[in-house]
Amino acid sequence: MYISGALHGNEVIGPNAVYYFIEYLLASYKDDALVTSLLRKREIIITPMTNAVGYFHNERGERVNVNSENY
Secondary structure, eight states: OEEESOSSTTOOHHHHHHHHHHHHHHHHTTTSHHHHHHHHHSOOEEESOSOHHHHHHTOSSOOSSOOGGGO
């Protein structure tokens, strides 16, 4: 199972939702039979945020011309 929180920098809710999903899975492990079964039987790959620079600057894409003045 692959879960992506955000591909573009201006997708602000996705990374937060994925973070809370991870927190829920960890908190529910061994207490919830369905979650425990899921985590034991499936490989889960989670990418909370692909474009961290774009997220920081609230921009959709990556910056092409990286300039030290911009950071």
